[in-house]
Amino acid sequence: MSLQSTMAEVLDRDHVFSFMAPQSAANLNVEKNVLLYLEGISVSFDGFKAINDLNLYINDGELRCIIGPNGAGKTTMMDIITGKTRPDSGAAWFGQTINLLDMDEPAIAQAGIGRKFQKPTVFEYLTVFENLELAMAGDRAVLRILGARISGEQRDRLDEVIDLIGLKELPQMRAGSLSHGQKQWLEIGMLLMQQPRLLLVDEPVAGMTHQEMDRTAELLTSLAGKHSVVVVEHDMDFVRSLAGKDRTVTVLHQGSVLAEGRMEQVQNNRKVVEVYLGE
Amino acid sequence: MLEIQGLNQYYGQSHTLWDVELSVPAGECTVLMGRNGVGKTTLLQCIMGHHSVKSGSVQFKGEDLLKKSVEQRPRVGIGYVPQGRQIFPLLTVEENLQIGLPVLPRGKRRIPDFIFDLFPVLAEMMKRRGGDLSGGQQQQLAIGRALVVDPQLLILDEPTEGIQPNVVQEIGDIIRRLNREMDLTVLLVEQKLPFARKVGDRFCILDRGRAVAKGAMAELDDQLVKEYLTV
Amino acid sequence: MKDDRGGQILLALLALSIVLVPILNSLPPDSALYLPTYTVTLIGKYLTLALLAVAVDLVWGYLGILTLGHGAFFALGGYAMGMYLMRQIGDRGVYGNPELPDFMVFLNWQELPWFWQGFDQFWFAAIMVMLAPGVLAFVFGALAFRSRVSGVYLSIITQALTFALMLAFYRNEMGFGGNNGLTDFKDLLGFSLQSDSTRIGLFIASALALAFAYLLCRYLMQSRLGRVCVAVRDAESRARFMGYRVENVKLWIFTISAMIAGVAGALYVPQVGIINPNEFSPLNSIEVVVWVAVGGRATLYGAVVGALVINYAKSYFTAELPDIWLFALGGLFVLVTLLLPRGITGLLRPKEAV
Amino acid sequence: ADTIKVGVLHSLSGTMAISETTLKDTMLMLIDEQNKKGGLLGKQLEAVVVDPASNWPLFAEKARELIEKDKVSAVFGCWTSVSRKSVLPVFEELNSILFYPVQYEGEESSKNVFYTGAAPNQQAIPAVDYLKEELGVERWVLAGTDYVYPRTTNKILEAYLKSMGVAEEDIMINYTPFGHSDWQSIVSDIKKFGAEGKKTAVVSTINGDANVPFYKELGAQGVTADDIPVVAFSVGEEELAGIDTAPLVGHLAAWNYFMSVDSEQNDEFIESWHEFIKNEERVTNDPMEAHYIGFNMWVEAVKKAGTTDPTAVQDALIGVAVPNLTGGYATMMPNHHIAKPVLIGEIQDDGQFAVVSSTPGTVVGDAWSDYLEGSKDIVSDWRAPLSCGNYNVKTGKCSGQNF
Amino acid sequence: MTVRTFGALCLLSLLLLLAPLRAMAASEEEVYSQAAELLMSRGFDEKGQAIQLLAENDHPQTPQILTLLMDSRLYYNKDDDRLYQIDDYDRGKPAISIASGDQIVIEKKRDFKKITLNNQLRSQVRQIQAELGLKAADLSRRLAAVRAMLGSMDSETLSLMRKAYAEEQSAAVRDVMQIAIAIGELPGADEARARDAIDTLAGSLEPDARNALSQYAAATDSKSLKSAAEKALADIEQRASFYGGIETLYFGLSLGSVLVLAGIGLAITFGVMGVINMAHGELIMLGAYTTYVIQQLMPNHIGISIIVAIPCAFLVSALVGIAIERGVIRFLYGRPLETLLATFGISLVLQQAVRTIFSPLNRSVETPEWMSGLIEINPVLSLTTSRLYIIVFCLMVFFALLLVLKRTSLGLQVRAVSQNRAMARAMGVRSEWVDALTFGLGSGVAGVAGVALSQLTNVGPNLGQSYIIDSFMVVVFGGVGNLWGTLVAGLSLGVANKVLEPWAGAVLAKILVLVFIILFIQKRPRGLFPQRGRAAEG
Ligand SMILES: Nc1ncnc2c1ncn2[C@@H]1O[C@H](COP(=O)(O)OP(=O)(O)OP(=O)(O)O)[C@@H](O)[C@H]1O
Ligand SMILES: Nc1ncnc2c1ncn2[C@@H]1O[C@H](COP(=O)(O)OP(=O)(O)OP(=O)(O)O)[C@@H](O)[C@H]1O
Ligand SMILES: [Mg+2]
Numbered sequence A: 001m002s003l004q005s006t007m008a009e010v011l012d013r014d015h016v017f018s019f020m021a022p023q024s025a026a027n028l029n030v031e032k033n034v035l036l037y038l039e040g041i042s043v044s045f046d047g048f049k050a051i052n053d054l055n056l057y058i059n060d061g062e063l064r065c066i067i068g069p070n071g072a073g074k075t076t077m078m079d080i081i082t083g084k085t086r087p088d089s090g091a092a093w094f095g096q097t098i099n100l101l102d103m104d105e106p107a108i109a110q111a112g113i114g115r116k117f118q119k120p121t122v123f124e125y126l127t128v129f130e131n132l133e134l135a136m137a138g139d140r141a142v143l144r145i146l147g148a149r150i151s152g153e154q155r156d157r158l159d160e161v162i163d164l165i166g167l168k169e170l171p172q173m174r175a176g177s178l179s180h181g182q183k184q185w186l187e188i189g190m191l192l193m194q195q196p197r198l199l200l201v202d203e204p205v206a207g208m209t210h211q212e213m214d215r216t217a218e219l220l221t222s223l224a225g226k227h228s229v230v231v232v233e234h235d236m237d238f239v240r241s242l243a244g245k246d247r248t249v250t251v252l253h254q255g256s257v258l259a260e261g262r263m264e265q266v267q268n269n270r271k272v273v274e275v276y277l278g279e
Numbered sequence B: 001m002l003e004i005q006g007l008n009q010y011y012g013q014s015h016t017l018w019d020v021e022l023s024v025p026a027g028e029c030t031v032l033m034g035r036n037g038v039g040k041t042t043l044l045q046c047i048m049g050h051h052s053v054k055s056g057s058v059q060f061k062g063e064d065l066l067k068k069s070v071e072q073r074p075r076v077g078i079g080y081v082p083q084g085r086q087i088f089p090l091l092t093v094e095e096n097l098q099i100g101l102p103v104l105p106r107g108k109r110r111i112p113d114f115i116f117d118l119f120p121v122l123a124e125m126m127k128r129r130g131g132d133l134s135g136g137q138q139q140q141l142a143i144g145r146a147l148v149v150d151p152q153l154l155i156l157d158e159p160t161e162g163i164q165p166n167v168v169q170e171i172g173d174i175i176r177r178l179n180r181e182m183d184l185t186v187l188l189v190e191q192k193l194p195f196a197r198k199v200g201d202r203f204c205i206l207d208r209g210r211a212v213a214k215g216a217m218a219e220l221d222d223q224l225v226k227e228y229l230t231v
Numbered sequence C: 001m002k003d004d005r006g007g008q009i010l011l012a013l014l015a016l017s018i019v020l021v022p023i024l025n026s027l028p029p030d031s032a033l034y035l036p037t038y039t040v041t042l043i044g045k046y047l048t049l050a051l052l053a054v055a056v057d058l059v060w061g062y063l064g065i066l067t068l069g070h071g072a073f074f075a076l077g078g079y080a081m082g083m084y085l086m087r088q089i090g091d092r093g094v095y096g097n098p099e100l101p102d103f104m105v106f107l108n109w110q111e112l113p114w115f116w117q118g119f120d121q122f123w124f125a126a127i128m129v130m131l132a133p134g135v136l137a138f139v140f141g142a143l144a145f146r147s148r149v150s151g152v153y154l155s156i157i158t159q160a161l162t163f164a165l166m167l168a169f170y171r172n173e174m175g176f177g178g179n180n181g182l183t184d185f186k187d188l189l190g191f192s193l194q195s196d197s198t199r200i201g202l203f204i205a206s207a208l209a210l211a212f213a214y215l216l217c218r219y220l221m222q223s224r225l226g227r228v229c230v231a232v233r234d235a236e237s238r239a240r241f242m243g244y245r246v247e248n249v250k251l252w253i254f255t256i257s258a259m260i261a262g263v264a265g266a267l268y269v270p271q272v273g274i275i276n277p278n279e280f281s282p283l284n285s286i287e288v289v290v291w292v293a294v295g296g297r298a299t300l301y302g303a304v305v306g307a308l309v310i311n312y313a314k315s316y317f318t319a320e321l322p323d324i325w326l327f328a329l330g331g332l333f334v335l336v337t338l339l340l341p342r343g344i345t346g347l348l349r350p351k352e353a354v
Numbered sequence D: 001a002d003t004i005k006v007g008v009l010h011s012l013s014g015t016m017a018i019s020e021t022t023l024k025d026t027m028l029m030l031i032d033e034q035n036k037k038g039g040l041l042g043k044q045l046e047a048v049v050v051d052p053a054s055n056w057p058l059f060a061e062k063a064r065e066l067i068e069k070d071k072v073s074a075v076f077g078c079w080t081s082v083s084r085k086s087v088l089p090v091f092e093e094l095n096s097i098l099f100y101p102v103q104y105e106g107e108e109s110s111k112n113v114f115y116t117g118a119a120p121n122q123q124a125i126p127a128v129d130y131l132k133e134e135l136g137v138e139r140w141v142l143a144g145t146d147y148v149y150p151r152t153t154n155k156i157l158e159a160y161l162k163s164m165g166v167a168e169e170d171i172m173i174n175y176t177p178f179g180h181s182d183w184q185s186i187v188s189d190i191k192k193f194g195a196e197g198k199k200t201a202v203v204s205t206i207n208g209d210a211n212v213p214f215y216k217e218l219g220a221q222g223v224t225a226d227d228i229p230v231v232a233f234s235v236g237e238e239e240l241a242g243i244d245t246a247p248l249v250g251h252l253a254a255w256n257y258f259m260s261v262d263s264e265q266n267d268e269f270i271e272s273w274h275e276f277i278k279n280e281e282r283v284t285n286d287p288m289e290a291h292y293i294g295f296n297m298w299v300e301a302v303k304k305a306g307t308t309d310p311t312a313v314q315d316a317l318i319g320v321a322v323p324n325l326t327g328g329y330a331t332m333m334p335n336h337h338i339a340k341p342v343l344i345g346e347i348q349d350d351g352q353f354a355v356v357s358s359t360p361g362t363v364v365g366d367a368w369s370d371y372l373e374g375s376k377d378i379v380s381d382w383r384a385p386l387s388c389g390n391y392n393v394k395t396g397k398c399s400g401q402n403f
Numbered sequence E: 001m002t003v004r005t006f007g008a009l010c011l012l013s014l015l016l017l018l019a020p021l022r023a024m025a026a027s028e029e030e031v032y033s034q035a036a037e038l039l040m041s042r043g044f045d046e047k048g049q050a051i052q053l054l055a056e057n058d059h060p061q062t063p064q065i066l067t068l069l070m071d072s073r074l075y076y077n078k079d080d081d082r083l084y085q086i087d088d089y090d091r092g093k094p095a096i097s098i099a100s101g102d103q104i105v106i107e108k109k110r111d112f113k114k115i116t117l118n119n120q121l122r123s124q125v126r127q128i129q130a131e132l133g134l135k136a137a138d139l140s141r142r143l144a145a146v147r148a149m150l151g152s153m154d155s156e157t158l159s160l161m162r163k164a165y166a167e168e169q170s171a172a173v174r175d176v177m178q179i180a181i182a183i184g185e186l187p188g189a190d191e192a193r194a195r196d197a198i199d200t201l202a203g204s205l206e207p208d209a210r211n212a213l214s215q216y217a218a219a220t221d222s223k224s225l226k227s228a229a230e231k232a233l234a235d236i237e238q239r240a241s242f243y244g245g246i247e248t249l250y251f252g253l254s255l256g257s258v259l260v261l262a263g264i265g266l267a268i269t270f271g272v273m274g275v276i277n278m279a280h281g282e283l284i285m286l287g288a289y290t291t292y293v294i295q296q297l298m299p300n301h302i303g304i305s306i307i308v309a310i311p312c313a314f315l316v317s318a319l320v321g322i323a324i325e326r327g328v329i330r331f332l333y334g335r336p337l338e339t340l341l342a343t344f345g346i347s348l349v350l351q352q353a354v355r356t357i358f359s360p361l362n363r364s365v366e367t368p369e370w371m372s373g374l375i376e377i378n379p380v381l382s383l384t385t386s387r388l389y390i391i392v393f394c395l396m397v398f399f400a401l402l403l404v405l406k407r408t409s410l411g412l413q414v415r416a417v418s419q420n421r422a423m424a425r426a427m428g429v430r431s432e433w434v435d436a437l438t439f440g441l442g443s444g445v446a447g448v449a450g451v452a453l454s455q456l457t458n459v460g461p462n463l464g465q466s467y468i469i470d471s472f473m474v475v476v477f478g479g480v481g482n483l484w485g486t487l488v489a490g491l492s493l494g495v496a497n498k499v500l501e502p503w504a505g506a507v508l509a510k511i512l513v514l515v516f517i518i519l520f521i522q523k524r525p526r527g528l529f530p531q532r533g534r535a536a537e538g
C-alpha cells in the first residue's frame, strides 16, 4: 500500500471512523415496484414466539392496513422494520438494495422509513413547533444540524402541518403538556414533516373522536401514492374507510399472516371473525 | 354515588376545568365525552387526587373525597383505569395484579378468578413483565388490576383504546355485566359513540373545561354530537 | 441571545470586571476601593471553576449525560499546562538540571520521557491543553456512546475513568510527579507568575475564556443542534427513529465540553500554583455537578453562578467558620434543593409551564 | 495592631483532618500559654485559624490569605508534603515564615520554611540500624504508600542496606495506593517472605488511614512482633488510639518523641494538654512536640530580634536552642532543620510506646540525603555569606532559589 | 507414660542448652526473690536473666508469671518492691501479690509500675512457654511444640526427637516429628538416608521443610541427590501454588464480600428506589460508630458487643435514613438527579457531625476473641476467622434482604412505587410509608455493613467516603435494581482484584479493575444482570 493511498484513506473522513460515514449508503431501488420485503422473519422473547415465519410485501405507493388480535405481533413487526428489534431469522429489505437488518435505527430512518408509535412519544420538553422542526426532513449530520436554518419554504410547510394537526393555537406549547389525543396528532405531524418513503403508523386514531378519525383516514389516503403507508389499527370503521374497496388488508395472528386480501374477503373469513372481529 | 360541584382546576396559569358539575348515580354507567384536550382525563385525575383542585367539591358516598389522600381512594372503593394504561413495566402481570391486594381486608387478599375469566390472556401471561405485553394486553391488564381492589365505582379512561374489536365488544359486555350484575357504578370516558351508546346509561359532555350537556343516553342526539363531539 | 437575560448580565459583568479589576488593583493599597492581587487571583480561580461548570452544564443540562468524571478533563488540561510550566523552570530547579524537572532528578530518571517532549513550547502545550482531554473524551465517548451506555451506567464509568486516572497519576512511575504533582512554577511565557501584572493577565484570560465559552455553548444550544440535544436528553430512542445519530451528537458535545474543561484546568493551574492527582478525585467531579445544580441546570449562566457562589462560600466559610463550615455548606446544598428546585437562577427566570 | 497574629494552617476537614486537627489545638494551646506568660514583645498573640480542607490548591490560597490579608507574622501548618509544596512558593514570594512539624522526605530547604519534623536520617536510618543490630534482622520488607515520602525513604534505605551487604533478594519493596484497605494479599506475601528462614522485618512507610487496616490484618493473620516486627515512621500515639493494639504489642515505631518519655517538660506538657483539651484520654505525639519546639523557637527568635519582621526573625532563628520534651535541647540548624534525638519504641497494649532504644545524643537533620545520587553534593546553609538552600559543592552553584 | 517421658526429655534438653547460664540451684524462695529483683530492674537484659532463672529452676510459679508478663498484667510496687498482678490498672482496683497471694487496693496509680517486655524477651518467653507446653497432655499443644522446633533442628534436638518419635502415639504428631527428624538428618546423611529424608520432606508443606530442602540442594555435591531435592522442591512448589490459588480466591471472596456489604444497602436505596444516595457511605460510618459506642458501653463484654451492635447499628442508621427520607428526599421524588445534590449535602453534614461529636480522630474498635485467629488448613493455607465470619455475614445479610424484597409485599410495593408513583398510589399503595420503610431498610443495612467494616478498617469520619465510590461501582456493575447482580458483581470484582494484585501490584490491580469495568460496560451497557424487556430498552 503506497503512502499516498494510505494518506488518502486516512483523510477520507467517510472511512476512517465508520460512524463518521454518511449512513444511507445504498440507493433505494424499487424497480420491481415492491418497497418492503419481509421474508421468513421470526423472533422470540424468552422462548415466546412473537413473530413466526412472517412474510409480507408492501408495494411502492401502497396503503396497507394491518389488523390482528392484541399480541399478534404487529408492533413487533414494526420494531423489526425500524431496527429496534433484531429478528432471530429471516430477511428484511427496503427496495431491492437496502438490507434493513444491516442497519441501525438512524440509518433506517434516514433511508426513508418513518414511524408513529403506538404509545405517542414526543419530545416533552420541546415545544410543538420544535418537535416538528426536528422531524423535518434534512441532513442529520452533526455539523449540518448545527448550521441548519429554517428556510421560507420549510416554514410554510411547518405552518401547513401545524394547521393540519389542529395545533395552530399551541405552537409554543410544551409537547409534554398536550393531552393524549393532541400528542397523537403531533406525532402524525412529525411523521409528515419527516416525509419518509414508507410510513409505519401504529394505531393512529386511538383516543380520537369519530370525526377526527375520518380526517386522519383522509390524510393517510392522500399520502398513499407518493408514499407507502402501513397502518395498524383496531378500529374497524377506520380500517374500512381506509381500505375502501380495493386495498389489501393483512391479518396477523400469532406472529404470522392469517389472511390477506380485500376488506370484504377478510371480513368474511371465518377464522378472522373468530379470532379477531367477533360476531 | 359521586357528586362533583363547582370544580375548578389549573395547570399552572392555565385554567383547565371551569365549574364542572357532574353526578354519577349509583349503579349506573355514566359516560363522559368530549373532544381531545377538553379536560376529561384531567377531571378523572382530579377525582383520583392526582391534581390539586382550586375550588369545588367532590363527594363520594356522601364523604368529601378531597380530604382523602390519594392512596385512600381505592380503599373507599374506587378502581381506576388510567389513560395510557400505566402498567408497572418491570413487574410481572401477576405482580401488577397483586399490587392492589393490601387494600382488601385480610383473608380476602387473593386475585379473584373472574378476572381471568374476563381476560384469559392475563392467565396465559402471568409471569411476563407488564411492559412486554402488547398494547391491548396491557389495557386488559389495567382493567383487571382496577377490579382487584373490589371497587364500587370503576373509573375508566378510554378503555377500548387499542383493543381488538371482539375484545372491545367483550369489554362492553363486561362493563354492562359488572354494572348490572355486580352493581358496580361506572364512570367511563369514551370517544367512540357506538360504544358509548351501547354501554352508557347517562352521558356528560365536556367542552373546553366546562360540562355543557348531560342527561340520559337516549337524549344524546345528533345536534349535541355535532356541536360538541365533531371537529 | 435576545431572550437570554441571564447571559447578557453575565457577559456584561465579565466585560466590566475585565476593565475594572486592573484599575482597582492599581489603586494605592490604602484606598477603599483597592482590590488586592490576592483577591484578583482568587476571582480568577473562581472563573476557571465556573468555566468547568459551564462545560459540565453543557453535557448534563442539555444532553442529559450526568458526568461524574469531568474533573479528569480539567485535570488533564491542568497537567498539560503544568508540564509546560515545569519545563519553563529550566535549570532554576533545586538540582539545577536544565532538562529534567526536579522530581525526575530526584527519582533518578536519566532522560525526559517521550510524553514530556515538546512541552517546552507554549504553542505545543496550548494545543495539548485541548487535545489531551479532547482525545480522551473522544475515545471514551466513541466507545461508550456507540455501545449505548447511558444513564447511571455512563455516570459510573465516567467516575471509574477519573478514578483510574487518579490512581495512575498518583503512581510515581507515571512520570507526572506522583502525589506531589507539579509545583514551584516560575514563569509563563516569560512573565513571572509572582508579578501582579501576570496575575491580572491570567485573570483577564480567564474572564475572556469564560465569556468565549459561554458564547460558544450558547451558540451551540440555540442552534437546531441544541434542540436535538434536548430531544436526545428527553427521548433518546425517539430521536434515533427520526434519523438522528444520537451517538455522534453526544460525542461531539462531550468532546467539546471536555476541551472546555481542559482550558479551564490550564488556566486554573498557574493561578493556584499546583496540580496534583487529587484533581482527578471523583468527589471533585461530583462537586462540580453540585455547583451546576445549585446554580440552575441547563441555563449555562446558572452554572457560572453556582460555581461562583459555592466557591466563594467555601473560601469564606473555611476562613470564618473553620470548625463547622461543612454544616453550612451541606445545609446550603440541602436547602437549595428543597427550596429552589431550579437553582439560584431559577429565582430570576419566569416559571415555565411544564 | 496591638496583637501579633500567628497563622494556623491545618486541615480541619477532609482526609487529613484526622491528623491535623490535633496540631491546630496544640497551636491554640501554645499561644494561649504564651499569652498567659504575658505575650510577646509586650503584645498578646492572636491565632488565626483557617481550614484548607485537605485540598492542596486551597492550602496555597489560604496561605496567601493569612499572609496578605490577615498579616500574620508566622504560620504553623501543613502535614503532607504536597501541601507544603503547594504553599512554598507563596511563602517565598511574600517572604513569610512557615514552621512545618512533620517528618518528611527531605530534599528541600527553603529560606522561609523551618522544618521541625524529622528528615529521613533522623528516623529511618537509626530504625534500620536498631533492627539489624538488636534484632538481627536479615531480610527486609519495605512497604509504603505510593508517594514521595515512602519512595524517597525506601530509596535511601535500599541504598543504605545494600551498602551494608544485604542482598537484592533479601529486600522486598511494595507500594500501595492511598487509603488502601485490603491488605490480605500483601500481609500473606510478607508472611511467606518471612518464612524462608531468615529473620525478617517490615519497614513501613504506610501513610494515614491505610495503617489501621494494615495492622488489623497483621493481627488477623497472626503476624506477631516476635515473628516479623514492623517498624513504622508514620504511626504514633494518635494513630494507635484508633486501633485495638492488643495484637500489635511489640511492633515498633521510630520517632523523636514519645508520650511515654520520662521527663519533666513532658509531664508538664501532657498536663497542660489535658487541661487545655479537657480530656484526660487524649494522647500527645511527635508532630505536637515539633510544634512545641517550633513555636518556642519562634518566640525566642522574635525576642532576640526584637521584632516580628520575617527577615529578622529568619536570621535570628538559626542557632536558637530551646528545650525539647525528651529532656534535651533542640537547636535550629543553618539548614533550617533541627537536631533531634531518635527514639525507637515498642507498641504497648495501652496504645503507648515503650522506648527500647535511643540515640546517645541528638542527630542533626539532613536536608539533602547522602544516599541519593542527585543530592549527595548539595548542602544547605542559610547563614551569610552562603545563604543558600541548595548549594552544589561540586559545581559551586546555588540553584532553585525564589527570592 | 510416654507423654511424660517425652516432656521430661524435652525439658532436659532445654536445661542442657541453658547450662552455661545456669545459676546456682537454690531453694524456690531464693530463686523467686532473685528473679523478682531482676524483673524489677530497668534493663531488658536483667529481665531476660530473670525469665531464664525461673525457667531453669522450674519454679512452680513460672507459668503464671510468664503469662502475666505476656499479658502485661505484672506490676511492681515502687514502695515495697514486690510483684503484683493487676488486671485493671486504676485507682481503687485490687492488686494481688504474686509471692503471697495477698490482695491490696491501688491507692495511687503511680505507685505501681508495669514490667514491660521487648521483642526479644517476648520471643524468649514464648519459646519457654512452648517448651513447657511439651509436657502437656494436650495434643494440640504438643503438636505446636514440635512445629515450633522445626526451624531449629540440630544434632541434639534431633536425637531427642527420634526418641520421642518412638514413643509418640498420635499419628498427627508423629507425622510432624518425622518431618522434624528429616530436617535434622538431611544435612549430614548418607545417600540412602538423604533420599528417604528428601522423600519425607517432599510430602510436607512446612516452610521449614522447604527451607531445609533448598539449603540442601544448594549445598550437596551429589548430582542425583541435588536433582532429587530440586524435584521435591518443585513438587512442593506446585502444591503450594495450588493452595496459593485457593488463598487468593479466599482473599478475593472476602474482599468481595466487603464490597457487597458496602454496596447492598445502596442496591436498595439507589437500585430499587432510584435515589442517588451520596450519604450512603456516611450511613455505613454511623454503623461503625455505633459499634464503637456499644463497645464503650459494655467494655467487659467485647465478645457479645458485636452481636449487640448489629441490631443497634441497623436501628441507628435506619432511623437516620428515615429522617433523611422524611426530611428531604420525599420532596424530591421524580427528580432523581436532585437527590444527588441533597444527599451530598447531607453527607457533608453527617461527616462534620461525627467530627464534632467524636472528634476527627479514628476510634478504636476491638475485635472480639471469637472473631480473631486463624483456621489452619495446612502449613501454607490458613484462613482468617474474622474474614470468614464476614463472608458468612455478608451472605446472611444478602439472603435476608432477598427474602424481604421477594417474599413480603414491601418488595413489590417499592418496585411499583419506583416505576410509577402516581399509579401505585392510585392502587392504594401508601407510598410515603413504603418510601420511608424502604429507605430505612437500605440505610439500616448500610449500618450493618458498618459493623462489619469496623472490624477491618478505620472507624473515623472519612470511613464513608472511602466506600461510596466502590459501592456505586458494585451496584451499577451488577445491574441496577438487581440484588443478585450486586452480589455477583461484588464478589467478582473482589476476586478479580486479588487475582491481579500479585502480578500487577496493588495500585495497578485497582486501575486494571476500573478499566475492566469501563470496558465491560461497553459490552453490557446495563450491567451484569440487566433489566430486560421492552420497557427497560425504552
Ligand atoms: N421484549 C419482549 N419480551 C417478551 N415478550 C414480548 C416482548 N415484546 C413483545 N412481546 C410479546 O410479543 C407479542 C406481540 O406483541 P406486539 O406488541 O407486537 O403485539 P401487537 O400485535 O402490537 O398487539 P396490540 O394490538 O395489542 O398492540 C405479545 O404477546 C407480547 O407480549
Ligand atoms: N401537565 C399539564 N400541564 C399543562 N397543561 C396540561 C397538562 N396536562 C394536560 N394539559 C392540558 O389540559 C387540557 C386538558 O387535557 P386532558 O388530558 O384532560 O384532555 P382529554 O380531554 O383527556 O383529551 P384526550 O381525549 O386527548 O385524552 C389539554 O388542553 C392539555 O393540553
Ligand atoms: Mg401494538
Ligand SMILES: [Mg+2]
Pocket: A179, A180, A181, B040, B041, B042, B083, B157
Ligand atoms: Mg384524555
